[in-house]
Amino acid sequence: MDPACFLPSHQFRGSALGLDMYKPPAKTGRTEQQQPKAVEPTRIITDPVTGRAYSKGRLLGKGGFARCYEMTDLSSSQTYAVKVIPHSRVAKPHQREKIINEIELHKDLHHKHIVKFSHHFEDLENIYIFLEHCSRKSLAHIWKSRHTLLEPEVRYYLKQIISALKYLHLKNILHRDLKLGNFFINENMELKVGDFGLAARQEPTDQRKKTICGTPNYLAPEVLLRQGHGPESDVWSLGCVMYTLLCGNPPFETSDLKETYKCIKHVTYTLPVFLSIPAKNLLMGILKRNPEDRLTLEEILHHEFFTKGYIPDKLPPSSCVMVPELNPPNPAKSLFVKVTKTLFGKRKSKVKKPPSEERDEISKLVTGLVKTSICRQLSHKTVEGNEVTPLCGQSPSSSPAETVAEEGSRKSVSRSIRGTTTSTSEVFEDCVTASAVIESAVGLLKNCLSTMPPAERNPASLACHEHFIWVSKWVDYSNKYGFGYQLSNRSIGVLFNDGTHMTLSANWKKVHYNLTNSKHFSFPASAVPEQLQEQMGVLQYFASYMEQHLMKGGDLPSIDEAGHLPLLLLQWVKTDQALLMLFSSGTFQVNFYNDHTKIIFSKPDHSCLLTYINRDRNSYTYKLSSIAELGCSPELQYRLKYILKLLLERADS
Known part of the structure; x- marks a missing residue:
């Protein structure tokens, strides 16, 4: 007998039990009260034959016939994923036959890459199937x-x-x-x-x-x-x-x-x-x-x-929610390394342009890698590229701001760009550095957390305040090119792995290029110097994809671009929980992965403001001094403590 023959031909099910393990229930138009209720197993489950007792834990998933719970053997502390099938759901002979078929077939399977069947039993209410517990879900x-x-x-x-x-x-x-x-x-x-x-x-x-x-x-x-x-x-x-x-x-x-x-x-x-x-x-x-x-x-x-393709021996657990940093063999052969040498080699003037075939290959490579890997924050996606290729001497964990090009190469590029008739050059005095932003932020947060009283809720949000620039979309492609982002003023920036920075204005007509924090060039987007064409290509691909495919990360309003000098991303740091971005304006932003909340510190009028974007992408702005005086919710306080810890770690590194 076919185990699925009792189903009408137009129906499909993921399993005989109507259950995808670890899968939350699908949302429907019916209310929870309208859903048919399965009999909940008691807190302690006892095998009526052996007398062995199990503690029922969290619900892992549920379907039409069964629910799957995490259960722990009270005598051995062994944890299982347990399918619980009420007898009422398999009252018909053919339904019970399907379950028996599944049990008999599965218990005879023994393979490294097949979920291990442990045992099963039933009591007066349910059938219990004990399976290997896979903690990282599916x-x-x-x-x-x-x-x-x-x-x-x-x-x-x-x-x-x-x-x-x-x-x-x-x-x-x-x-x-x-x-x-x-x-x-x-x-x-x-x-x-x-x-x-x-x-x-x-x-x-x-x-x-x-x-x-x-x-x-x-x-x-x-x-x-x-x-x-x-x-x-x-x-x-x-x-x-x-x-x-x-x-x-x-x-x-x-x-x-x-x-x-x-x-x-x-x-x-x-x-x-x-x-x-x-x-x-x-x-x-x-x-x-x-x-x-x-x-x-x-x-x-x-x-x-x-x-002919790289296969990792093992993937890091972080790859469940973000693109992993992989280390394929022979990274020095990467196409991007060739491009980097062309752009920043000491003998730039003697290097011939790559053949048209190689330029086409580079263009296709960039197009493909960006399209396959761009992140959308609302669906938990982050990006680091296809196959990791660290730049010369760069460890996978180092941030782009910590990787700098050879000084001689920078001077060569600087002289070449200066020679173009379309560029303007400026040198900034008293430039803000990442360490200065961190030092200032640490002082503010320490003072706030040390003085704030306990509170259950946040103070009243400011009804009106001066708008500031923040990161609404971002792309982490640092294992090949760099870190890209879109600001709330609709401009696009990329901090490349060699420490240089390029920004495209909101109208896509002007390009700003920074060799260092203080050396700045600008030129029309239609007249980018030949030395920067490859970087410009990467920037444009990032810009196009973010504009067309990514959703804005919060409800803060967009603002018009002010002034001709860009906001520079000084440094970014990723942990297993959050992304930190530090900017030349003194603003810094922290995006939390698990619930997509964001915190932005800004100083539009020299009194620090804290903006909190919650998981529903609604934003609330407070004066930091108000939080220090009145306190804030435990949820926000936890995030502030985490940010302080993160900043202190950066200050010590």
Whole structure:
């Protein structure tokens, strides 16, 4: 009997239990009171046969048939992910048969990249299935935070999925529901394939199961056409997973389900231009209408996408929410290093322009890397590029402001730019430095936190105040080029990895270039010196993408550009919790990753203002002196203490 045959042909489910583990309930138009209520298990669960007791913890996910809880064995302190299925939900024989099928199949699987089945039991109310607990949730959560992954990350995860699939197929088992939500990540960033609610034994071709089951965006054409399931159907779903991770959405996804099915049946999809050639070729080799024409799992592993591409041995946990800093071999061969040498080499005048083919390659590289990796703050995305290539002698952890070009090279570029007829040059006296901004901020925060009384809420927000410039969008691409940002006055800036800074005015007509904090040049955007064309290209790509695709990070109003001199980003620092940006105006801003709150310190009238942008992107501005006098909410106080700690660490470094 097909485990999914009780479903009507138009219905699809991610598992026999109607559950994506670790997945929060979907929002619908129905109120919580209207939702059918499952019987909540008691706080302590006892196996009626062994007498072993378990403490029920937090809810990990829920679906139509089951809920998944974190549970701890009280005698051994072992933690499990436990599916809890009320008997009332599986009262019909075929429903119970599906659960028995899942248990019998899963408990016989033993592989490094498959979620481990521990044991199961039932009491008067529920059936309990104890599974390996994966603390970092699933690829679906990572995708939700990142939207797109780098090619090395995709290779890392796909290699583990393929390892599990080869094992399953050798045991004549088809998963039949491969999707991001069924790939779980443990504490060590190892992937585990899970949820075998739709899995089935492989049958001879003429006896293959023809029931449509799975997740619509990942269904193979032969499944939709009721031609039966085979291992090739799992390979198809694997291709859809690869596409989704690289491109940000499933290949056949549309707003209309019937149109999606039509696209799948005719294999109609688009390969974005930013994908690498090996990635495109691999996807085209997998997403073939005829199952026999698709690459096998072994052929996929031997494809140049894997054999000629960098695969990390391990990914850092931070990659769950932000782009990781990777260290592929031979970083000195990077194209960007070649560009940097061309721009800032000591013998610039003797260096020939790169051939047109190489210039085209550089242009395509920049286009592709930016499009695949740009961040959108509201969807938790941050960017650091495709494959990390630190500049000469630069450690991955050092910030761009700490990396400076060789003095001789700077002087050479300075003389070259001065020689152009379109540029103007200015030298600023008494320039603000990052250390000065940090020193001032530390003093203000220490004084505020030491004097403020306890309070449960923030003081009244200022109804009207002078507007200030802040960062509304940002792009961290420092492992190849630099850190880009859009200001509230709509100008765009990039602090490059060599310590130079370039700004594009809001109307895209004027460019400001700073060799140092004090040496400034400006020229029309149409007449950028040849020496800076490559940097200008990177800046324009950043600007175009942020303008077209990124959402503003708060409700503060935009302001007109004032004056002809740009606001300089002096230094930026990323921690595992927040991003700190220090500016030449003395303003500094801290963006917190987990809830997208932001705090901005500014001095528009020489009395420090603190602006707090909450998770709903609503902004509130207070005088810092008012907070010191009246106190603030525990939530804001926690952030202020964290910022002070962060600044003190920077001051000591």
